[in-house]
Amino acid sequence: MKRQLTHDDIRAAVYGGAVLGGGGGGFVERGLRTAELALQVGTPELWTGDEFAPDDLTATVALVGAPAAPDPQVLPTHLLRALELLRRDLPRPLVAIHTNENGAETTINGWFHSAMTGLPVIDLACNGRAHPSSVMGAMGLHHEDDYRSSQGYAGGKPYAYVEGSVSGRLEATSNVVRRASTEAGGWVGVARNPVEVGYAMKNGAPGAIAFAIELGRRFLAEGPDGAARQLGGEIVASGTVREYRCEQREGLDVGVAVLDDAAGTTLHFVNEYMALDLADGSRRAAFPDLITTFDADGAPLASADVAVGKEVSVLVAPAANIPLSTTMYMPEVYAPVEELLGFGFAPGAKVLADA
Known part of the structure; x- marks a missing residue:
């Protein structure tokens, strides 16, 4: 199904995303502003995955950084610049984009890009909830030995602005972008990891945006108790x-x-x-x-x-x-986060169906 995103979707998407952010995923007011701007400048569209051929190319759009950083800035122009830097180096054109996760700002990742470029947003997230590391949101690409990650990034206030593109191993390129976010004052906008739609549908979280919007409507009507009931x-x-x-x-x-x-x-x-x-x-x-x-x-x-x-x-x-990526049941992606906290919490490996 193809549909235009509307003003009625904005608050539900942002607040549903905020619940699914689980403490991360950005901030409500910034999410509302970016989504409103997207609808002011164009007509972003949300398409379900069955509207694409399996070999069509999509890419993740994301925000990378530390929410409590003291001096961050990512503007809509930075989001477009990151996508431009990624597209410049691709061997074939992108047909769509999708978000990395659900969160107050991240559920609406791609809406502004879509409004300005005409690329549809897929109703899919790398994860149906927010997560702290790029590898957690890479849909298992770190297991693909021949996969070469490409990432474009941009962000920061004028005196700290950084932009660039990088390609190479997934972990290495993700580390470069994470360091760039620190140099930029805390945040950068990112466009990364082009993959075929069929791969994203199998290894990501299809339907995640509709899931967030439905949850947001329940939260706005009934508050935290309603959100809890909606999520079981x-x-x-x-x-x-x-x-x-x-x-x-x-x-x-x-x-x-x-x-x-x-x-x-x-x-x-x-x-x-x-x-x-x-x-x-x-x-x-x-x-x-x-x-x-x-x-x-x-x-x-x-x-x-x-x-x-x-x-x-x-x-x-x-x-x-919650709709989750296959990566959430890969214990190795938890190791860097466990090291930061000083204790383990990764779930046991889970057998996944060959869907």
């Missing part, structure tokens, strides 16, 4: 933040938030919440389960916006109820 999850904790630490390491926000509730709820994050531990030493949930915080007014709260003294509630929803 629950609000597991409420309290005031008594301890909060966050530092930028390797271009990511790494930290912990501790509530004053009776259970001693402790949230560990690397951009997104990675684990919810209790004072008795038990673990209530771990990524890729969705762990999301809401403020006292019931609005989704990014990990970068948590602070001592804030009242928060915590939603947990099982990973099985």
